Amino acid sequence: MKVTFTLNGTEQTFDCRPHESLRAVLRGEGYYSVRFGAETGETGAAAVLCDGRLISAEIMLAAQADGHEIETVEGLNPPRGLHPIQEAFVETGAIQSGYSTPAMILAAKALIDGNPDPTEDDVRDALSGILDRETGYLRPVHAVLRAAAILRGEKVAPVEPALIEPLVEPGGTPDMGAANSPLNLPPLSPRVIPSPEVPETNVVGKPERKVDAVKLAKGHAAFVDDIERRGMLYAKMLYSPHAHARIMSIDDSAARALPGVHAVLHHENVERVRYASGGQSYPNPLPYDQVSFDNKVRHVGDRVAAVAAESIEIAEQAVKLINVEYEVLPAVFDENEAIAGNAPVIHDEPDMEGAHDAARNIVQHIEAEVGDFVAGLESADRVFEKSFRVHQVQQCPIEPHIAIAWLDSDERLVIRTSTQVPFHVRRMVAPLLGMPVRDIRIVKPRIGGGFGVKQEMLIEDVVGHLALATGRPVRLELNREEEFVSSRTRHPQTITFTTGVMNDGTLVAQKMRTVGNTGPYGTHALTVQMVSGLRGLSTYNCPNKKFDCDVAYTNTPVAGAYRGYGAPQALFALEAHMEDIATEMGMDVLEFRRKNWTKVGDPLDVAAELGEGAADMKFIPVVTSSGMDECVVQGQRAVGWHRRHELDWLQPADRPHIRRGLGFAMCMHGSAISGLDMGGASIKINDDGSFNLLIGATDLGTGADTILAQMAAEVLGVPTADVVVYAADTDMTPFDVGAYASSTTYVSGMAVKKAAEEVRRQIITRAALLLDVDVPGDIELKERAAFAPDGRSMSLEQIALHTLHQDDQHQIMATASYVAPDSPPPYAAQFAEVEVDIETGQVTVERLVMAVDCGVPINPLTSAGQVEGGMVQALGYGHCEEMVLDETGRMVNARFGPYKIYRADEMPAIEAYLVQTMEKSGPFGAKAIAEIPKDGVAPAIRNAIFNATGVPIDNLPFTPQRVWDALQTS
């Protein structure tokens, strides 16, 4: 059928089928800004304007648009430069991955067109239909307000960091008088507490624009799906309907006979090659318990077969025609039941490699001890023990997993994929496809969020197999339900802490017993649990520590990497436990922690046992920088901690069913995996004195490309805009382990700094020749030029042209890599304010404040955005997100809405503070910031509920019935 509508001001007619969505038609016409988020429309990534109203093009039939006016962000784009709304989004740091930014910009346009002077509530409502896993909505909301002001003709101030006086003198005590006086700061300004130890810089430490801002704000082709390959086939997967079953037979004849079907793959026609799917360094940690297609399925959503066909519709139809006969087996979902000894055995295949005790479903057993736990416990004045349960959640990037594979003209396999680990994927997929690494190229374009779920070789083998089988390009994209149940999730855990304490509050013994639930495959099973142990047992000093962990196979969806990587689970239990101990001992909850938390000079002794790179660790790491004291008092002031014991505030007289509370949690994370994570960078100069920076590091929207460009620019004396970043492409860029373990700033940053320093050395050598300066080291690079000590200068362009074209020609360039011997911990203080309805159990989170010591924030704007967005994702973990399985193992809420993610119009107040410290081992003093925002929100909420009601709740999340049940029981 034909439909005619006005698209961006021009009436056009399109062919479409009755069932096709408006999104499908628009993307087919090359309007790439209209992106897939969920086939049910809740993400808003595909939002467009229809007659000036924001609607989701995912759930609007193209036929419904006939006769209407449709606008996409392409209609807003000026030929060069940005529309004022787009400019406001860039200036405010409102763009992270940018996947849904075009939708937000259209929402802003629709709002401002009808209401030039909107309130914050108006803006939040306007953005309510666009889910954001990245920014925490703060910056997009204020970007819209700023855009409205600009469009009204008002002048707006630049977005600069708000510099805040420290409250803690070096080596001194906090100024608690000042800590009780709240600040009134502009919401957009990154709040920075500067350190006098940090030297002046020109580019580093400044709120620079994201280097990829233009293409993201304008909705240009940037993501995996934003290309077209001639003759492309579409893949769909057949997934298991059973939690545990043996495939007795599989008949694909009807599927193969369907016109338009080009390949059907399953265990009978794909070679059985064992692998572990976690995107980790060589050799991948055991077990190798997966194959591309198996003769057994181990969870609802497990792979059974894959089809490549001329269209998605044909592929879906073909999947339904595959006839599989299953022998359904008993299943087990609880980690403790799974390892009890009488549970169904999930891995009974003979070629299974590397599980600790497959017959008992124990995939890993981990033990570590420092000192003598038993003796320490015996010496304690008091002993406390408590168990906690943390649940299963999904990362929910708005862009789901997607990959497109094709054979290039040399018949090498190219896989364009949404991955955090392109180099690991290349190495890992090669043996599965029976190809040498040299014949595989992985291209990572922009990524629409990852959060760990894309630290995996998840679907690349499937598109690779299908491309090789058909000789045609093949595209596979997971739909939202598949993303929930067939990708990766956060490990549920049962955690028991046993702690011995002296009467003065000193910890003398602490044991953490963990049973992790990895689902049926042990990807990341070892290392996530090791990080749990590391974070659970190194945040506080204690001479006698023990970690005892089993990781269980179960028939739940597979667990894997998720931002925080074991730390959010551990710190929930630890910080709840510490709160309870302090309360029972009658101590101030902050003073008890302060007495015990690790400080500069303290050893992180358990890291030598539990660090991922522990095998290579030759020494016990020591804390070299910490702003924890400052973080706590800044957070206290921001959240109004003094109200914690004020009865009038705790129990508002006008609402007798409401109780208020404030909670705190300490957070400590790492900066990369010491001795293991490696990043590489390559820099070359261009004719005009600009530079190309090639990195294997993987920007997921975090701003990694930007801060790495800033570091190069700082060394080379140029603005950030003169550094053109390309990443990541296994054919073109140096190796990098990828985006995980909070390593990019610290490790890849140091590689960039080293490469830039070598390029700088080459530049000043040539400049010394041209400027007739005897000692090249006397040359200074700044303002795009090389300056002699006497003030004479030569531009970098002149130097580049001379070097490339005129005399003793050579390419000024350098490649460097870096592997970190250390992993200096960032610290943070997380505060939460809640209201609890004691009659219904409803918890309302009113405010979240996090003060983070990330060393020197390379870009305060993107750093603040990381903290704000991370806190909101962590809020979901603690408060409302949960994967719910029925008794057969089927997820009952695999859709946004039932799986509840916070919207812009229901957010608590959020504030991020960046407490500077000078971490001398990091590039320009930097430590990591990406993951620590995930660590403290859940325990801070738990402790706030405890403060409000006197009831400690030890299971997540704090949904109304769970809280109500706990209140009844108490």
Next chain:
Amino acid sequence: MQAITGYHRPSGLDEALALLNRDYVTSVVVGGGTVIGAGSLETEAEAVDIQACVEASIEASPTRIRYGAMVRLQDLINHPATPPLLAETARREGPNTLRNAATIGGTVASAHWESELVAALLVHDACVKIALPDHVVEVSLEELLGDSSLAERGIITSISADPSGETASARSGRTPADTSIVAALGRVVASGVRLGLTGVAAHPVVIDPADVESLEPPGDFRGTPEYRKELAGTLTTRIVDLLGGTA
């Protein structure tokens, strides 16, 4: 949306009804499209898009406010004569992308058990006009919810409500904008409080506050039957108190 095999946009109600009542062809009504478009169809059907043949106007008088079935929820919210409880609950039906598309007619036709707007319409004594192949009927919303066959083979064309009376609402959910696990909505009427509840039955119900104890709610992962029953009692008490204890 693959289940949609044909698309029609009739210009008049008679044509729409004829399309809807063809032999051997399964047809579905598409209003805003937020339900059908979201993939709710399990079997193949042809879409009958009623945007050109069903009213989208709002008419207000002191005693009734009448919404054409194609009135979008956002337009209902924006209309100055819309009673506060209807505006509040329409806002709670979903984010603005949904409210800009979804219609009041579609919301009533779906009558989701957790729909606060449907409960608010019940509280406001809503009546529903339905065009059938050979006649038009107007029934109370309460009656329609009790017997959905009344709208079979027909098209909802308008909904009217009594805008008078003080109202109040109370609810419990996981987050402030979450679909309520249970919501209680009340309006002061001559006989006391007209109470509507969501999340306690297969569709929103209007019930005498004194009879809440007799409810036997279904359960789901957000709330067991026992919890939902407790919530219904607690929230009802709040509504009655808020409205001056006029139960």
